[in-house]
Amino acid sequence: MTKTIEIDVAVIGAGTAGLAAYRAARMNGKSAVVIEGGPYGTTCARVGCMPSKLLIAAAEAAHELRHTAAFGVHVDGQIRIDGREVMDRVKRERDRFVGFVVRGVENIPAEDKVVGYARFVDNTTLLVNEDITIKASRVVIATGSSPAVPEAFHVFGDRLIVNDDVFAWDDLPGSVAVFGPGVIGLELGQALSRLGVKVRLFGVRGGVGPLSDPAIRSYAKKVFAEEFHFDPDAKIIKMGREGDKACITYVNLQGEEVTEHFDYVLSAAGRTPNVGKLGLENTGIELNARGVPVFDAETLQCGTSPIFIAGDANNVLPLLHEAADEGKTAGTNAALYPHVVPGLRRATIGVVFSDPQIAMVGKRFIDLREGSFVTGEVSFEDQGRSRVMLKNKGLMHVYADADTGMFLGAEWIGPRAENIAHTLAWSLQQGLTIGEMLDMPFYHPVIEEGLRTALRDAFAKLNA
Numbered sequence: 001m002t003k004t005i006e007i008d009v010a011v012i013g014a015g016t017a018g019l020a021a022y023r024a025a026r027m028n029g030k031s032a033v034v035i036e037g038g039p040y041g042t043t044c045a046r047v048g049c050m051p052s053k054l055l056i057a058a059a060e061a062a063h064e065l066r067h068t069a070a071f072g073v074h075v076d077g078q079i080r081i082d083g084r085e086v087m088d089r090v091k092r093e094r095d096r097f098v099g100f101v102v103r104g105v106e107n108i109p110a111e112d113k114v115v116g117y118a119r120f121v122d123n124t125t126l127l128v129n130e131d132i133t134i135k136a137s138r139v140v141i142a143t144g145s146s147p148a149v150p151e152a153f154h155v156f157g158d159r160l161i162v163n164d165d166v167f168a169w170d171d172l173p174g175s176v177a178v179f180g181p182g183v184i185g186l187e188l189g190q191a192l193s194r195l196g197v198k199v200r201l202f203g204v205r206g207g208v209g210p211l212s213d214p215a216i217r218s219y220a221k222k223v224f225a226e227e228f229h230f231d232p233d234a235k236i237i238k239m240g241r242e243g244d245k246a247c248i249t250y251v252n253l254q255g256e257e258v259t260e261h262f263d264y265v266l267s268a269a270g271r272t273p274n275v276g277k278l279g280l281e282n283t284g285i286e287l288n289a290r291g292v293p294v295f296d297a298e299t300l301q302c303g304t305s306p307i308f309i310a311g312d313a314n315n316v317l318p319l320l321h322e323a324a325d326e327g328k329t330a331g332t333n334a335a336l337y338p339h340v341v342p343g344l345r346r347a348t349i350g351v352v353f354s355d356p357q358i359a360m361v362g363k364r365f366i367d368l369r370e371g372s373f374v375t376g377e378v379s380f381e382d383q384g385r386s387r388v389m390l391k392n393k394g395l396m397h398v399y400a401d402a403d404t405g406m407f408l409g410a411e412w413i414g415p416r417a418e419n420i421a422h423t424l425a426w427s428l429q430q431g432l433t434i435g436e437m438l439d440m441p442f443y444h445p446v447i448e449e450g451l452r453t454a455l456r457d458a459f460a461k462l463n464a
């Protein structure tokens, strides 16, 4: 039997963006439903931000234990990593975080929740699971993204996995080949290696995380390659399956051809927005070359239509806090439609939870026009506090507008980058110049004194 629901706002996807959109629509006095096809709990809590950071925390504990001798502190006896206990904590704590989200969903009235996969019949009509028709005067697309798995990797059969599968493990495997030295590959690859898993990390075209500054990228490549097999420009000769193992022949960093067997191959080669099966061809909205709706970055409206798109689905800034902000903007504008307003856009910030951490704030090097900016630099190798703590690996570039002295952005790898990134993002959002940033306090001895060195270098170049 088919059912029809008439509603002001329909939100597709109960992830971070979708839940924020639903709440914003309700707050603005509209009736709304949120449609979810998969499990409740959000990508971030179930298979993203939180379980990955839990795995990294275990890896950091193991790494710290192995590196105490330089301080004269010796761990006598064996360091034993119990893979089952590691995964048990990852999953237990992950389930706790998921539980918070699920409880939030339980508080949404039953009549506002629709279970099933939605697709467009036209701009304002959705069909869910072929048996529920939703007539909504406005729609928010908040369908998230999924791992993009290159076709060639399917030769590995059931040895091929994505991030979701890692967080379902009961025990750590013996070996994993990771394809993709982006954010996910770096975080998970390094963590698994530190937990005693044999890891080989292969990339294409030399990319390292999100870095676009060639000097920082090559420093980062050197640092990671010192720790485990890390080749962002790998030469893979053969990929296949032998028995229950994946088999890969590649050229190692010494130029030798080697063949190795792996328990798993983790594809971390990027993510694709979940828009392909939405029936967008039935709407009047314009799509870009990748099939993603063309939308206004400030209002999240698709053209002049009553359709809005938020979070990973729009493929611009696939990060948790951006999904939450965008969801709120999209839900608010769906409620206000046709009188849409710009939503909050914060200074851009990105952090990779590798060790050393990688961070990006504001404009990326690749987005800057040659001759229009100066670069301030600091190496963390001789930076006081970093050396004290033996965390003295890192290189930072800060960019400043050559005419106005305004801080534009930064890319770096180094200790406690997650904290420094916030200082820089807040400075950027306040529109500070390099001189104004140098007028701020720097305690002694802290890692931020390294940032001050980079800012002073930029200041000197601005005034040369």
Ligand SMILES: Cc1cc2nc3c(=O)[nH]c(=O)nc-3n(C[C@H](O)[C@H](O)[C@H](O)COP(=O)(O)OP(=O)(O)OC[C@H]3O[C@@H](n4cnc5c(N)ncnc54)[C@H](O)[C@@H]3O)c2cc1C
Pocket (backbone or CB within 6 Å): 012, 013, 014, 015, 016, 017, 018, 035, 036, 037, 038, 039, 042, 043, 044, 047, 048, 049, 050, 052, 116, 117, 118, 119, 142, 143, 144, 145, 163, 184, 274, 277, 278, 310, 311, 312, 313, 317, 318, 319, 320, 321, 323
């Ligand atoms: C391993 C990993 C680590 C990460 N770490 C971080 C981090 O440390 N920090 C950070 O900021 N970000 C991190 N991210 C990114 C972050 O998780 C995402 O940016 C964020 O979760 C996106 O939220 P969303 O609401 O857009 O999508 P989601 O939370 O994925 O929600 C989309 C929902 O839509 C549903 N859906 C899809 N299609 C339909 C349909 N047709 N009908 C009904 N429902 C549908 C899906 O089932 C899903 O529940 C990480 C991501 C991964 C994968």
Ligand SMILES: NC(=O)c1ccc[n+]([C@@H]2O[C@H](COP(=O)([O-])OP(=O)(O)OC[C@H]3O[C@@H](n4cnc5c(N)ncnc54)[C@H](O)[C@@H]3O)[C@@H](O)[C@H]2O)c1
Pocket (backbone or CB within 6 Å): 150, 179, 180, 181, 182, 183, 184, 185, 187, 202, 203, 204, 205, 207, 208, 209, 210, 268, 269, 270, 271, 317, 318, 319, 350, 351, 352, 353
């Ligand atoms: N700490 C965080 O905030 C965090 C953590 C994880 C994920 N995320 C989000 O998730 C998004 C997706 O992460 P991701 O790591 O999947 O994507 P990504 O775009 O960061 O990295 C993909 C990498 O795979 C490489 N690649 C592509 N095809 C390949 C192939 N055939 N063989 C080998 N390498 C190949 C690319 O060159 C790139 O280096 C990120 O952009 C980020 O926004 C954020």
